[in-house]
Amino acid sequence: MLTGLSLIFGMAGFMGIEHYHPIDAFYMTVTTIATVGFGEIHPFSLAGRLFVSFYILYNLVVVAYLVSVMSSFIFDGELRKIYKMIRTDHEIKRFSGHVIVCGFGRNGRRAYQELRANGVRVVVIEMNQELMKRHSEGQTGEDYDGDGVAGGSIFTVFGDATADIVLQQAGVERASSLITTLPKDADNVFVALSARALNPRLRIIARASLKTSESKLLSAGADSVVMPDEIGGSHMANLVVRPEVIRFLDLISGLSADKLRLEEMTFEQLRRDLRGRSIRELDVRSVTGATIIGLRQAAGSLLVSPPVDYVPAPGDVLLLLGSEEQIETFEVRFRQL
Structure with a gap:
């Protein structure tokens, strides 16, 4: 000019x-x-x-x-930043079945860390570039199964998550799930509404601060609504009245040093030669040490501690509990390769 x-x-x-x-x-x-x-x-x-x-x-x-x-x-690295942004945008266009996290505050950051720990590919939408820079500098060697940017970079789209164009840049049409943790409930409602319109099959989990926002978020298209403040208060109260139950839940949630792991496996993921066997015949506990604590039937009902003579059917989902080692053994012995 x-x-x-x-x-x-x-x-x-x-x-x-x-x-x-x-x-x-x-x-x-x-x-x-x-x-x-x-x-x-x-x-x-x-x-x-x-x-x-x-x-x-x-x-x-x-x-x-x-x-x-x-x-x-x-x-000052401006060219490198521009190149990195172009490269990130190009990589995101190749993603499919990933999870989008809107907002990288306390809840968004925790969701991102848990997803990455489980090997899920994640795209973050955040407006604060300085926040993402500080977090990226604190990462060490994290990679995305060989497809990511080296050096612990996070795939990020900088912009307002309530804007359709920003959601599209994050690949919302190809994503499997979206978690929106923006500070304002109204913004989360707008994100849920926009994301549902762009991808009717998307699973949407939304954060809410007010109880009155729950119905609005569900009406806007959210599948589940989480209220961290309410959960935190209930957790503290239960530490008083039923502390051992809460300590056990902490083992499952990873808040304790001796972490247990909850895992699920669909009937279709079960090895072909094991299909048609009852839970007794599968004998998961003796083989792996893990325990089948529940089973979600194809019709939608949940069986807690399912009967040992029950035979898993197409559409069923097995729910298992065990240590990391036990779950890994289960994956090797029972999952279809």
């Missing part, structure tokens, strides 16, 4: 003061800006010399500014 303004200003000066033809004025302007010094088409008047003198000084300032901007891009 500065170069264009300089070109117009120079041509206007040469045409107005020296009465040059537009082509001659263009020629003199370009040679002056470029400082090649090919000479004058005809001798300048006194006014023309003053104009050219100040015009040269002006262009020196413009050149100095452009050099400083380019230096900033090169030495």
Whole structure:
């Protein structure tokens, strides 16, 4: 823009003061800006010399500014940031079945960490670039199964999550789930509404601060609504009245040092040669040490401690509890490769 303004200003000066033809004025302007010094088409008047003198000084300032901007891009890493953003955008376009986390506050950050710990590919939408920079600098060697940016970078779309174009940049049409943890309930309602319109099959989990916002979020398209403040208060009260139950739940949630793991496996993920066997015949506990604590039937009902003679059917989901080692053994022995 500065170069264009300089070109117009120079041509206007040469045409107005020296009465040059537009082509001659263009020629003199370009040679002056470029400082090649090919000479004058005809001798300048006194006014023309003053104009050219100040015009040269002006262009020196413009050149100095452009050099400083380019230096900033090169030495302050701006070019690297732009390249990284382009590369991230290109990578996100290849994603499918990923999870989008809107907002990277306390709840969003915790959700992101838990998802990554379970090997889920995540795209974060956040407006605060400085917040993401601080968190990325604290990561060490995290990668996305060979597809991510090296050095612990987080796939991030910077912008307002309530805007359709930002959700589309995060690949909402191809995502499997979306978690919205924005500070304002109204924004979470808007995100749920927009995301549901862009992807009717998307699973949406929304954060709410007020109980009155729960029905609005569900109406907007959220599948589940979580109220952290209410959960926290209930958790503290239960530590008083039933502390051992809460300690056990802490083992499952990973809040305790001796972490237990909850896992699920669909009937379709079960090894083909094991299908058609009852829970007694599968004998999961003896083989792996893990325990089948529940079973979600295809019709939607939940069986807690399902009968040992029950035979899992298509559409059923087994719910298991065990240590990391026990669950890993279960994955190896029972999951279809």
